[in-house]
Amino acid sequence: MSDPVYHLPQERKLITSLPGPSSRKIEARRDAVVAKGVSSSAPFYVDKADGGVIVDADGNSIIDLGAGIAVTSVGASAPRVVENVQKAVANFTHSSFATTPYEGYVAVCEQLAELTPGSFAKKTVLVNSGAEAVENAVKIARHYTGRDAVAVAENAFHGRTNLTMAMTSKAMPYKTGFGPFAPEIYHFPASYPFQEPTPLTGEQAAQRAIDYLETRVGADHLACLVHEPIQGEGGFIVPEPGYLPALQAWCRAHGIVFVIDEIQSGFCRSGKWFASEYEGLEPDVITTAKALGGGLPIAACTGRADIMDSAQAGGLGGTYGGNPISCAASLGAIATMKEWDLPNRAQAIETEIRAKLGDLVNDPASCVGELRGHGAMMALEFVAPGTRTPDAAKAKQVVSDLLSEGVLMLTCGINGNCVRFLPSLVIPIPLLDEALDLLVKAIKA
Numbered sequence: 001m002s003d004p005v006y007h008l009p010q011e012r013k014l015i016t017s018l019p020g021p022s023s024r025k026i027e028a029r030r031d032a033v034v035a036k037g038v039s040s041s042a043p044f045y046v047d048k049a050d051g052g053v054i055v056d057a058d059g060n061s062i063i064d065l066g067a068g069i070a071v072t073s074v075g076a077s078a079p080r081v082v083e084n085v086q087k088a089v090a091n092f093t094h095s096s097f098a099t100t101p102y103e104g105y106v107a108v109c110e111q112l113a114e115l116t117p118g119s120f121a122k123k124t125v126l127v128n129s130g131a132e133a134v135e136n137a138v139k140i141a142r143h144y145t146g147r148d149a150v151a152v153a154e155n156a157f158h159g160r161t162n163l164t165m166a167m168t169s170k171a172m173p174y175k176t177g178f179g180p181f182a183p184e185i186y187h188f189p190a191s192y193p194f195q196e197p198t199p200l201t202g203e204q205a206a207q208r209a210i211d212y213l214e215t216r217v218g219a220d221h222l223a224c225l226v227h228e229p230i231q232g233e234g235g236f237i238v239p240e241p242g243y244l245p246a247l248q249a250w251c252r253a254h255g256i257v258f259v260i261d262e263i264q265s266g267f268c269r270s271g272k273w274f275a276s277e278y279e280g281l282e283p284d285v286i287t288t289a290k291a292l293g294g295g296l297p298i299a300a301c302t303g304r305a306d307i308m309d310s311a312q313a314g315g316l317g318g319t320y321g322g323n324p325i326s327c328a329a330s331l332g333a334i335a336t337m338k339e340w341d342l343p344n345r346a347q348a349i350e351t352e353i354r355a356k357l358g359d360l361v362n363d364p365a366s367c368v369g370e371l372r373g374h375g376a377m378m379a380l381e382f383v384a385p386g387t388r389t390p391d392a393a394k395a396k397q398v399v400s401d402l403l404s405e406g407v408l409m410l411t412c413g414i415n416g417n418c419v420r421f422l423p424s425l426v427i428p429i430p431l432l433d434e435a436l437d438l439l440v441k442a443i444k445a
Helices: 021-033 079-091 103-115 130-145 162-167 202-216 243-253 275-279 324-339 342-362 392-404 429-444
Strands: 046-050 053-056 061-064 122-127 149-153 185-188 222-227 257-261 285-288 299-304 368-374 377-382 410-412 418-421
Touching: 061 429, 079 324, 103 122, 103 299, 103 324, 122 130, 130 149, 130 162, 130 222, 130 257, 130 285, 130 299, 162 185, 185 202, 202 243, 222 243, 243 257, 243 275, 324 342, 342 368, 342 377, 342 429, 377 392, 392 410, 392 418, 392 429
Parallel strands: 149 185, 149 222, 222 257, 257 285
Antiparallel strands: 046 053, 053 061, 122 299, 285 299, 368 377, 377 418, 410 418
């Protein structure tokens, strides 16, 4: 294992307040031409990024705990990714695998067959985004089973296309005003240990979901069940142990395709290559994106060869799916994950977060109800002290206070009351420590 290489100083340094004058000028231009529905969490504009920092248009260096929403796990300018992209773009920018194929697409699919959970033969279709990967998973499952119904968990987030909006739980801002949505989508009660009125084992939570689906839908009508192993936008919810294996067993018993969405949690983020590995899951189909491309747009739907091969020739694919430049970036990102042993680095990040923040949960007067997650995918849930009542205002205030100090964090949660840790997996630990100390200060303030 070698150590990460950085080309920018890994430091927090504020030259101006945020946003600075250059960012404000760009913002004025944005207001004239960018649709209002496209929002941004930060008020500054990025000029450079590397390792654990973002340098903005005014030269401020900000500690980045968002990583482009878990995309730049290898850093925003990892040497192997940059080198691969530069070589590829000099050869050709596009040809469309649907018309004139190229080796890079095949090589990425080979890596996915090797790395994703399951010892069975696997095949892949490459697409452009996580939502598109989920759409293909549902499409393939319906074709394979001849059934229409799709089961999804409460608190899920799967995308912003029409079908994936129907599969997403949170109305505002993702669904409000955009209906009607795709039919035959059924939301079942999921395991959310912290907010369960009465504690449930994983098996009990799974049985609750199964009873709901068998009563409301019928197992013989379900094409697939789709679940995130750690629910991302829903609040980084880690289900109770035993819950997902019980759902997988039920799906197998009834011919339902078991789909795991690892778009945010995959590729070393959780401290393992895939969060599914924590419970020994072997999904029939797995969807990936985000960190897969090292910063370039690429996503994948990978599954059992017989399931993936059930679609007719021409039924899968698209003009840009598996673009050659994105494939080159993906191969560079995967090589970096192996070379720098990013699962181990993610575990070290979790150790640091728990050491710095664990005491916040143990204080009965604290506004922090729970610290949860795996690896570099963790969250704090804010509540009214002494209760489990969500406190979104506190989460928003903490994020705002941190931003003014030069630390970028993101909120999440079905109620908007969680603050999530999604740093690059190559963030230097001293830089992470500095951000965590500022976070503790903001929470106690």
